[in-house]
Amino acid sequence: MKKVLSIGIMFGLLLTPLLTNAHVKWFTEVEPQKESIENILSPLFMLLALTAAVVLGILTLLIPKTTNWKQIQNWDARLSSLRKYSRYILKYGTAIALIIQVVNGTIFAPELPITNTITTVLAWISIALLLIPNHIATKIGAALLLCLFVFVTVDHGIFYMLDYGFYVAIIGVLLVGKTKYENVGFPFLYLGTGLSLCWVAVEKWVYPAMSLDIVANHHVPTFGFDPAVFIVMAAYIEFVVGYLLVVGILNRVLGLVVTVIFVLTTMLFGMKEVIGHFMVHIVLIIFIIEGVSFYNPPIKMHKTKIDQFIFVFLNFLFVLSTFVLIYYRFA
Template identity: 30%
Template sequence: MGILFYVVSARDAEAHVKWFCAYDVAGQPRGLENVLCLDFELLLGTAVFWLFAGCLIEPTALGEATIRALDRVTAGLRLRTEEMIRAVCAFFFISIWAVGGILLTPELKTTSTMVGVLQLAIAAGMLWRRTLPLSAAGMAVLFGIAVYYYGAFHLADYPIFLGVAAYLALVGLQKDLFGIRPLDVVRYAAAVTLMWASIEKWAYPEWSFPLLIEHAAITLGFDNEFYMRAAGMVEFTLAFALLWTPLIRRCASAVLAGMFISACFEFGKIDTIGHSAIIAVLFAIICDNKAYERDRRAAWLAPVGLCGALTVTLFAYYVGHAAIFKTSIL
């Protein structure tokens, strides 16, 4: 089972299904009695084991050697983290302007010409640090427009955009957020984004089935239902790891970045554009060698935290969906 967990993580193409397949956000999700099956429990047990093992390794000589190796490999990019994120954000907004008809992500459509003007203005604002807060405000406006037309539940898929906007605003103003660094703000947003997105793999696995038929190699021969459960668990565990200690979050970021980059080769231009910002954020996390006293945590807290985060996220998703769309939880 452990081998399977790593194989799926290596081959799981992180295409966002809403960009390529039919979906219905308001539709009835799989009931929790279907989601919380034996396969789910075995996969969770595997995730807990590997996360706990990683936490035990981190304070050892092997963990310290791994951190030093990461520091050496990422030293050059670490000095240019801000410039990298700004450049990729400029690329992202110019690209969606060039494609046309997109608010923030490929399934969020618009016919407004002013949205295109705002996207170009946001991209131009990336050229200078002092204009970053204006670009951040423009991103918040686009997010607000998307919420207005598509609803808050749909946009719960994309808090990463608010995280990137906050990062840009804080960097431009050269401030932190109540003692939280700009990079940590966007790291938390990335973790929440990916944990929430993983729930859809369990709640609506059928959305992805056409992709799995077309790109059958990524399933490694496993049943589509099981593959989606495994892919969701891998994504959720790695997303939670972004909230954890320095080595754990840097390694999780490296695996996630590899998954997203592999999806770009598998699914093409739209996937490359759509995931470019989160890939940049993941590389920034890989390069980040800052460690604080609050990062020290007992290893046994990681499994507790993972299970707690999973419970809270599942509860929020299903209860929120039922409250908004009047669907059943069970």
């Protein structure tokens, strides 16, 4: 069983498309053209939905068995010893990510340019406060960062900024530090990051022409698949990663795998990828360190294995349908 699961993880990593975690709008000038809902809900889309739901359900039965492996226990112990640094990594990592962005004339994402002096000043004040080793300064810096996020959201719209909803989660973690609500911070970070990944994934289904342009112009390897099929599969991988973070399955493995993928996409897409995804790297490092020790995943509501399988299977299909319909209607 151990060898089978290890081979499965390695196989999945090798086949994970480099386009998976790229924000499409960063790398193409093609005007968004919404695909018809009939074409989105193709037989391939339906087949992959059912396949993903079954695989996710099976994971709920297999993953608990790995906790008894000695190698996994040793890995878990070493990573757990680093948990005391998680909040510092998030705090100073956020400051560094903001520095990279502001120096390059953007805020939160490469396609969101800084258009006025006030934004620049507030961003640098927030950075300075985050660099101060004091929880009050951290909270003030996080509050300023929240104000900046609200200002940008007013300009670009709520549904556009859902791509970067993980920033709200990061801000939340920084605000609740050293308070009675501190324990809800990292679960909120898991939830916010997972939902953001799911939201970004749907973009590739609704606006496939943008992704096709990236595949053609950046020579993205499609592993022998037709580009249109490849894009549908890539979006599913990203959506599944986000869903797994939310339900609390394979968080450390996911963090490691996605981090490796981001490194590969950096070599493919260059500096813009670094600017856009540096903050996500920080979050993934925290996921690798933290695991789910503090998180009571939704699947734990169900005690038996069959109940957990059914919950994950049906819940995945429900979440997938909801995201596609909301994105198609409002984004």
